[in-house]
Amino acid sequence: MRLKVLVDLPRHSPLDPLLDYLAPEPWPAGTLVRVPLGRREVCGIVWGPGDEAARPDGEGAAVALREIAQVLDALPPLGEAWRRLAAFAAGYYQRSLGEVALSALPPDLRELDATQLARRLRRGDKLDREAAKAAPSPSADPAAAAPLPEPSDEQREVLAQLAAMPPGPVLLFGATGSGKTEVYLREAARVFEAGGQVLVLVPEINLTPQLEARLAARFPGRRLVSLHSGLTPAQRLQGWLAAHRGRADLVLGTRMAIFASLPRLGLIVIDEEHDPSYKQQEGARYSARDLAVWRGRSEGVPVLLGSATPSLESWHNALPAAEGGAGRYRRLDMPARIGGGALPRVRTVDLARIAAQFGKRAVYSQPLAPPLVEAMRERLERGEQSLVLLNRRGYAPVLHCTSCGWKSDCAHCSAWRVFHRSDRTLRCHHCGFSERVPFACPSCGDPDLQPMGRGTERLEEQIAELLPGARIGRIDADTTRHKGSLESQLAQVHDGEIDVLVGTQMVAKGHDFRRMTLVAAVQADAALFSSDFRAPERLFALLMQAGGRAGRDAELAGRSEIWLQTWHAAHPLYAALRRHDYPAFAAAQLLERESAAMPPYAFQALLRAEARSQQAACDFLETVSAATLDWPEAAEVLIFPPVPAPIQRVADVERAQMLLEASSRQALHRLLARWQPVLQQAAARTGEARVLRWALDVDPLAI
Numbered sequence: 001m002r003l004k005v006l007v008d009l010p011r012h013s014p015l016d017p018l019l020d021y022l023a024p025e026p027w028p029a030g031t032l033v034r035v036p037l038g039r040r041e042v043c044g045i046v047w048g049p050g051d052e053a054a055r056p057d058g059e060g061a062a063v064a065l066r067e068i069a070q071v072l073d074a075l076p077p078l079g080e081a082w083r084r085l086a087a088f089a090a091g092y093y094q095r096s097l098g099e100v101a102l103s104a105l106p107p108d109l110r111e112l113d114a115t116q117l118a119r120r121l122r123r124g125d126k127l128d129r130e131a132a133k134a135a136p137s138p139s140a141d142p143a144a145a146a147p148l149p150e151p152s153d154e155q156r157e158v159l160a161q162l163a164a165m166p167p168g169p170v171l172l173f174g175a176t177g178s179g180k181t182e183v184y185l186r187e188a189a190r191v192f193e194a195g196g197q198v199l200v201l202v203p204e205i206n207l208t209p210q211l212e213a214r215l216a217a218r219f220p221g222r223r224l225v226s227l228h229s230g231l232t233p234a235q236r237l238q239g240w241l242a243a244h245r246g247r248a249d250l251v252l253g254t255r256m257a258i259f260a261s262l263p264r265l266g267l268i269v270i271d272e273e274h275d276p277s278y279k280q281q282e283g284a285r286y287s288a289r290d291l292a293v294w295r296g297r298s299e300g301v302p303v304l305l306g307s308a309t310p311s312l313e314s315w316h317n318a319l320p321a322a323e324g325g326a327g328r329y330r331r332l333d334m335p336a337r338i339g340g341g342a343l344p345r346v347r348t349v350d351l352a353r354i355a356a357q358f359g360k361r362a363v364y365s366q367p368l369a370p371p372l373v374e375a376m377r378e379r380l381e382r383g384e385q386s387l388v389l390l391n392r393r394g395y396a397p398v399l400h401c402t403s404c405g406w407k408s409d410c411a412h413c414s415a416w417r418v419f420h421r422s423d424r425t426l427r428c429h430h431c432g433f434s435e436r437v438p439f440a441c442p443s444c445g446d447p448d449l450q451p452m453g454r455g456t457e458r459l460e461e462q463i464a465e466l467l468p469g470a471r472i473g474r475i476d477a478d479t480t481r482h483k484g485s486l487e488s489q490l491a492q493v494h495d496g497e498i499d500v501l502v503g504t505q506m507v508a509k510g511h512d513f514r515r516m517t518l519v520a521a522v523q524a525d526a527a528l529f530s531s532d533f534r535a536p537e538r539l540f541a542l543l544m545q546a547g548g549r550a551g552r553d554a555e556l557a558g559r560s561e562i563w564l565q566t567w568h569a570a571h572p573l574y575a576a577l578r579r580h581d582y583p584a585f586a587a588a589q590l591l592e593r594e595s596a597a598m599p600p601y602a603f604q605a606l607l608r609a610e611a612r613s614q615q616a617a618c619d620f621l622e623t624v625s626a627a628t629l630d631w632p633e634a635a636e637v638l639i640f641p642p643v644p645a646p647i648q649r650v651a652d653v654e655r656a657q658m659l660l661e662a663s664s665r666q667a668l669h670r671l672l673a674r675w676q677p678v679l680q681q682a683a684a685r686t687g688e689a690r691v692l693r694w695a696l697d698v699d700p701l702a703i
């Protein structure tokens with residue numbers, strides 16, 4: 001008989017990824033198989049019965065049907081719900097089903113034959129037995145487990161509401177330290193009792209160890225597994241198998257874990273739901289958060305989206321229609337911090353006033369204004385810590401020649417190369433092109449080359465001058481390149497070996513710095529006037545989150561402060577931040593977005609093209625845009641003219657993009673569905689030499 005098997009074909013292949021194969025038995029849909037494809041043998045997923053109506057003289061006949069090589073039937077088939085999820089994700093994000101479904105499996109699994117799989121499964125059995133032996137049974141001795149904290153009034157209220165609600169998406173809007181995690185844990189316990197599995201997603205790998213430890217301590221009798229890219233392939237496979245075989249009670253992971261196969265799924269938690277890292281930025285550019293909401297609906301399980309600063313999309317979805325929102329999610333609020341701790345005080349340093357008082361030079365030559373330096377010195381004297389945030393690594397973003405104006409541009413990108421003082425290099429952060437700093441200007445020979453602007457390296461150096469005796473640490477992508485270095489640097493901060501920590505946004509997320517009582521953002525203004533309309537939202541979230549890390553100790557919370565240096569002290573964003581008033585900030589942003597017809601009031605897709613010349617990239621975009629002119633599907637979709645990408649050239653490749661916008665999601669998707677084959681044909685016609693790559697990004701986060 002014939003079976004349809006899903007395989008991962010190279011992109012834009014003319015073949016359908018569902019191919020017919022011969023099988024002696026009707027293996028159920030979801031069964032993993034190995035099938036011959038060309039000269040290779042690849043992993044495939046049985047998707048359903050094949051076309052028995054053989055086409056003896058049709059197109060099918062040209063290809064003699066081949067047999068399934070191996071059936072991995074020791075593994076239970078991938079369930080209906082999982083296959084639905086993969087199919088939805090492929091359709092929604094405009095990728096091939098084969099690519100989405102197969103790449104959602106652990107890479108090791110795709111390589112295994114039946115014998116190797118049997119061995120891995122036996123190893124899984126052994127791991128399960130060991131886990132069971134090591135852990136006390138959940139009900140064995142309740143007294144042995146640490147006593148549960150008594151829920152706060154707010155937690156109690158939220159839990160009662162959750163218990164009374166039908167399953168659906170819920171936005172848990174809780175201040176930092178309001179005890180959202182405790183709510184997740186209690187909901188998870190409820191699901192475990194009912195025999196269900198729980199999926200918990202966090203934005204970043206380095207946030208998993210903390211939560212993992214907390215989960216393990218809380219649920220000693222439960223099997224917890226992680227799924228993220230920091231695991232070895234073997235670990236990832238075992239975690240995935242434990243989830244798929246229903247043996248893991250809880251899966252903790254990053255965005256990729258949204259595709260975990262969970263036959264008894266009972267709850268999905270998305271912690272820090274606003275975090276941009278839930279959106280995949282290559283291949284199938286899915287949003288794990290959005291897929292979680294879809295998956296929850298499709299499987300009838302509750303989805304908890306937690307944040308102190310929700311994404312405006314989620315906030316809008318959770319606002320009742322009467323307040324101008326979409327009314328799609330329920331919202332539960334927990335405004336108070338556990339233990340009644342105060343939120344940090346927000347202080348703005350008005351740089352215009354400082355300039356008037358100390359002179360403009362003082363502002364431009366020094367990274368920190370005198371009052372901020374004073375506040376940090378006080379911390380130093382009290383043995384407390386400060387965190388200074390600057391979202392730019394390196395010493396200076398550009399090196400320039402004081403006589404002829406030469407600047408350190410990249411030969412391969414339309415970008416400046418960053419000056420790194422530690423190894424005296426000029427490094428392009430886009431293509432990696434790196435050279436030693438020249439002794440003299442390559443253009444006029446003048447040896448006086450000067451850094452322009454400031455990155456974290458220079459900030460670290462300047463703070464050392466301003467605060468003599470302070471022990472200063474720096475955490476950014478440069479200092480954490482080696483495995484384990486982030487952990488050891490964080491440990492130094494926790495152990496109090498550092499007084500002032502300089503860092504990019506990577507330190508603002510998730511780490512509890514108990515002795516930190518000051519967080520300063522020294523160049524926050526950039527986000528106010530960014531061309532990225534989401535920049536203010538990110539800034540607000542970053543500062544609230546960073547501030548929320550500060551002074552977790554109730555005793556220190558009273559003197560915790562967030563400092564902002566700004567030329568625009570009266571800006572409404574800072575005013576809302578001073579009051580910790582996310583709802584007011586969100587309301588103002590949503591008003592702006594609505595009047596400009598931007599998300600969440602509009603739905604977008606971005607078509608990117610890369611070519612050897614900007615002209616070729618734009619021509620491709622023009623062509624596919626023109627193709628839609630008389631389509632009824634295009635009537636409700638605004639297709640903007642092609643423009644060069646924000647960084648037009650990277651590694652000698654020219655990039656252009658074109659934005660599509662519609663007021664209805666359905667309208668946008670009707671167009672995309674009809675457009676897909678046109679894109680493929682147009683790209684094929686222009687030939688490999690002209691258009692190198694193109695990609696659609698549905699619901700893009702950055703434009």
Ligand SMILES: Nc1ncnc2c1ncn2[C@@H]1O[C@H](COP(=O)(O)OP(=O)(O)OP(=O)(O)O)[C@@H](O)[C@H]1O
Nearest residue numbers: 149150151152175176177178179180181182338548
């Ligand atoms: N009901 C409670 N009684 C006592 N302590 C609690 C309670 N709930 C939470 N906590 C403690 O309060 C602290 C903050 O709680 P939790 O981590 O759950 O907050 P959160 O809202 O998830 O914070 P964040 O958003 O900053 O990550 C933790 O140390 C936690 O153990």
Ligand SMILES: [Zn+2]
Nearest residue numbers: 410413428431
């Ligand atoms: Zn470059």
